[in-house]
């Protein structure tokens with residue numbers, strides 16, 4: 001626990017993303033299994049002990065510490081776990097009936113010993129088990145244990161950052177880490193065996209696992225694309241999903257994954273239930289547009305889809321009013337065969353051949369745009385009026401399906417260029433009737449490649465554009481993801497992507513980012529999108545209209 | 550009961566010893582002041598007469614130009630004041646020259662601690678427990694979350710951080726009077742004899758410590774450093790200079806700060822500290838409460854700090870106590 005506690009503290013006090021990556025990588029290299037696996041799970045919120053909650057800590061403290069002293073301390077420190085770690089009485093000072101044998105000579109528990117003890121507890125045995133562990137640790141160890149036990153690290157380490165650190169630690173590609181990670185449970189022994197010791201990678205075909213998405217670069221203005229080597233298709237305005245079916249011991253399992261690899265199958269059961277053959281398909285999840293202004297039978301606006309997002313259970317009414325379907329873009333695996341190394345043309349042919357075997361109510365295919373040349377495409381794009389069209393995609397005909405954003409293969413050409421995906425960094429309370437809400441948001445773009453250590457730079461502030469319901473949601477997001485407080489301002493853990501719309505952007509010497517946006521507003525909450533895929537500052541700078549001013 | 554210890558009175562400007570018409574650590578200029586130690590919030594200039602230990606007077610002369618009306622009070626030697634009051638300066642273990650003041654009058658004994666600590670400090674004699682009827686104590690770290698680790702552990706962390714990143718320098722923010730010299734003396738005691746580099750504001754006070762018999766080893770000024778000399782070095786500066794333009798001349802400094810406040814992670818983060826060193830010249834919670842128990846006074850008054858929690862502790866232990874809430878004492882950087 002001492003090493004893990006030291007890592008946690010170092011991460012708390014380290015600001016630079018690169019330095020954080022180096023700290024985690026070193027810990028992973030130098031710590032044996034299974035400690036490092038449990039630690040990794042703890043850092044990435046992959047650990048959950050249902051029997052241990054923040055209330056467990058409060059109850060333990062209430063038994064040992066005067067309530068007035070506890071409240072004063074808790075309020076001063078501002079964090080229950082930290083206050084408890086500092087205030088925990090040494091075992092020999094505690095209650096006089098404390099007569100456990102050899103209680104103060106037991107050595108400090110390691111991470112895996114602590115995890116095993118906590119996993120074996122029930123609600124009724126958890127307090128005593130936790131107390132026994134706390135008695136064996138010093139203040140920093142107690143802090144680490146309580147953070148690990150309650151699963152609320154709040155130290156601004158995203159799962160992505162941890163995966164990049166893992167890749168750095170052992171010199172393996174981060175895309176493969178993403179792919180193999182998904183089927184693994186803590187403490188990830190097969191993952192470490194593969195990365196650290198050169199063992200074969202964990203199997204991926206016997207479970208419905210997520211594969212990292214292939215992503216597109218924004219097409220810069222004035223760049224023309226040769227349609228001989230690129231195919232054009234519509235970019236639909238839903239959420240990008242991957243639908244995976246694998247044959248398993250139980251017969252078969254299907255999962256629907258969002259961009260970040262979150263399992264959203266239970267939110268869209270009608271889609272998850274519609275794929276019954278081994279396949280991994282890439283597409284856009286949309287709802288039928290009989291409502292919300294879309295054409296009958298076609299795709300509705302993103303607003304309609306929004307009704308379905310974020311729900312754990314779905315009512316029958318919802319299924320009827322907002323029926324979901326997937327508009328397919330690509331196929332990664334069909335019938336157990338991995339197609340990702342094939343050129344796009346071949347994958348497209350395989351997908352078209354596979355389509356008739358799918359339920360047409362739940363799956364269709366994103367049609368290609370038939371145009372002669374790029375000028376005609378620009379014209380078609382400009383005239384596209386359908387609500388559910390976000391723009392145009394250009395895909396190199398010979399491109400393999402590779403994870404992440406690879407230069408020169410895929411381009412997205414959004415219809416309205418003045419929208420950008422930013423990451424929420426700070427929030428401030430509003431005024432007047434909004435004074436109880438965090439309603440003024442500061443957001444940033446990546447100053448380079450986040451996986452290579454680039455940081456976020458604030459690019460603007462917005463306090464409108466959202467509905468009352470969205471404001472409530474944002475407010476509670478801010479409260480649950482606070483990592484730091486400065487008076488009325490909270491710093492968040494930089495996990496939430498916000499699509500920001502704005503009228504124009506200008507060069508500015510007054511801002512550290514070098515840009516100033518005019519009338520930025522929150523146009524959409526992109527909880528489905530991982531933060532490291534938000535836009536880069538260069539994308540925003542490319543939209544500057546008067547760079548010489 | 551309100552008449553108990555009526556000869557000593559908390560007033561907005563400080564503690565007043567009524568029959569002698571003298572004040573302890575007054576916040577404004579008075580006729581006669583007894584000064585516990587040289588920190589700015591306790592030692593102010595402009596008094597008609599200043600009675601303090603010779604070391605504190607030397608510090609006040611250097612820092613505040615106090616030379617007129619300075620009366621040295623050697624430790625443990627009773628001084629007779631008007632009105633039948635005797636004052637004795639007793640070591641407080643806080644910084645060089647720091648003292649508690651024992652006051653005796655009409656058969657009652659009162660101890661005013663000023664600031665104090667109980668840990669060993671190579672730069673000053675240790676706190677002396679002095680039994681009394683009324684104990685007037687500080688409570689800077691008067692919350693049970695404050696338990697300072699052993700200083701050796703923190704010095705070891707500082708040296709380990711330096712060794713781990715030889716291309717950077719470690720910049721340690723430390724209160725210029727007391728904390729800086731203690732950190733230097735502890736580094737020397739730990740066997741670190743490389744030159745230590747100082748911010749200009751620390752030079753004279755370090756020299757004064759050496760003149761007073763506290764050896765600090767090879768000290769040099771950052772402004773005199775040849776190019777490249779500071780990589781892998783330890784540099785000390787006042788906390789206010791940590792994030793100041795001054796620190797830009799240093800090679801990629803790792804920002805450390807030596808303070809009891811560093812116990813709370815949020816406080817360290819707010820100051821952009823990367824290496825918080827929990828080193829304090831004040832008593833921690835366990836020491837504050839243990840000291841009250843040892844001194845065992847009939848009554849305890851609390852001058853400044855987080856008095857609420859200490860009051861609660863006294864209540865839980867059936868000890869009579871009150872908070873004076875004296876203004877003007879600040880120990881934000883201790």
Ligand SMILES: [Zn+2]
Pocket residue numbers: 586588643664
């Ligand atoms: Zn002081």
Ligand SMILES: [Zn+2]
Pocket residue numbers: 588590591664878879880
């Ligand atoms: Zn003080």
